[in-house]
Structure formats: structure tokens, C-alpha cells
Amino acid sequence: MTHAATATQPDSGEIFLELHDLHKSFGPNHVLRGIDLSVHRGQIFTLLGGSGTGKSVLLKHIIGLLHPDRGRVCVEGAEVTDLRERDWVEVRKHIGFVFQGAALFDSLSVLENVAYALREHLHLTPQEIRLRVAACLESVGLVGIEHLMPAELSGGMRKRVGVARAIALEPSAVLYDEPTTGLDPANSKRIGQLIVDLRARLGVTSIIVTHDLDLCFAISDRIALLENGRLVAEGTPDEIRSSPREDVQAFLDGGSDLEADDVWLGRDGEDADGA
């Protein structure tokens, strides 16, 4: 693995991701309105923001599932903004993605879910695949569940299998979209520990989108808040906590009560927080 050297130096100073003046609209909906961001290799970076502010849209630009209307995306020092689809496949081999809801293939066993990218990209024997899948499952604390189907797993296990699948190709970075939504505090903590372990063991860069302020402040090196299409604040956990900006403080006061996206949906003008 190429990134092992950074394992003891979480922040190598080397830039993993850069976004320059990123804009994205869907029809009249101008979602991203000029995002500038850089994430260093080995960093744990968390993007906060209310529901529908464009957090998932931003993540999808990093792996070419969406393309910007304006601006640039650079991954590991190379500009990827205008890559052709077949070149994106190459970039995605280095970036694991844990989708919102930990979407697993329901008709495939845990083994086949985790092995999916291995079969697609590497020429391994069935025995090598089994060993690699077992190692990935072990690193997320799940042993001997290869034969189970997604429907047989708890929510926490499904998320962890989603992480095992994302790390199967030994990526240099993993993107997590709402990795703890719907999990109880114990399982949320476990996911956080897993993210920290991956960085410690393999120097993995992590970019996390979440509503979970406990997770965010427990593990992040840097935090940004997305609001009205822009990053209105960016800094260390201490800098964000002590931000003089009212919108940042309002988010921190209200955000911790949000368990899931739908808390904010369809409740226009209504205060999500009764306490």
C-alpha cells in the first residue's frame, strides 16, 4: 500500500483533495455556489450542513458521479474535472465510498458485497478473495459473517459491511455519507473509532458528511459548514466551536438534535428543536 508511510503523520501537509470555485445547479436550483476547499492526506475532514444544502452533491463531485458547471476538482495532485468516464474508474479505485444508507446489494451475500470491487478490478483467485474479504470484515469488527445476507444484518452491521466494502481495494481515501444516521450511540462510536483506526493503520484520508455533532467533534481534524451553497466556516474543532459566526453557533445548537435528514424535510418554518 502506497500510503502506509503517512500512518504516523496524520497530517503530512500533502494535499489529497482540492476544490476550486465549484458550482453546481440542477435547473434553477443553484446548489453549490463557489466551493473552495482543500483536504490534506491523512486528515479526517467533516462537512456539516443542514438537509438539502448539497453535502451529498459535493461528495459526488469527488468521485465523478456528478460534474461541476464551473470550477475544478483535483485529486491527489491531478486535475480530474474533465475526465472521461473510463478514467474516473481509475480514480475511484483509490477512493472508497460509503453511501448514505449504507446501500448494500440486497441479493448478494456479505462476501459478494465486499468482494464486488475486488472481482471487478483485480485478478485474484477465489481463495485470495476470501482472505481479503475476511481481513476487511475483521478490520470493521465483523468475523465469520460472509454467508449472511444484508436482510439478516442489524443497521450497525450493515454500515460496517458498507465500510468493509469501501476499503476492499485499499483506497487512499474513504468518503462517508451520513455514516451514523439511524445508529444508536454505541454503534455510532464504533464507526467513529473505525475511521480513526483506518487513518492510524493505513493513513487513510477520510471525508465525512454528517449531522452527528458528537461524531464530528470526537474525530475530526478539520470541520466545514456548508450553507446556502458556500462553506461559511472552516477550521479545527476548537475554531468551529468558538466561531463568532451566528449561523455556525445556530447550527451547533440545533444540529445535535437532528437524527436524520427527514427531521428537516417538510417542516418549513417549524422549529426542529423543542428543548
Ligand SMILES: Nc1ncnc2c1ncn2[C@@H]1O[C@H](COP(=O)(O)OP(=O)(O)O)[C@@H](O)[C@H]1O
Ligand atoms: N441528481 C439530482 N438532480 C436534481 N437535483 C438534485 C440531484 N441531486 C441533488 N439534488 C438537489 O440538490 C440539493 C442538495 O441535495 P443533497 O446534496 O442531496 O443534500 P444534502 O445536503 O442533504 O446531502 C437538493 O435540493 C436536492 O434536491
Ligand SMILES: [Mg+2]
Ligand atoms: Mg445527503
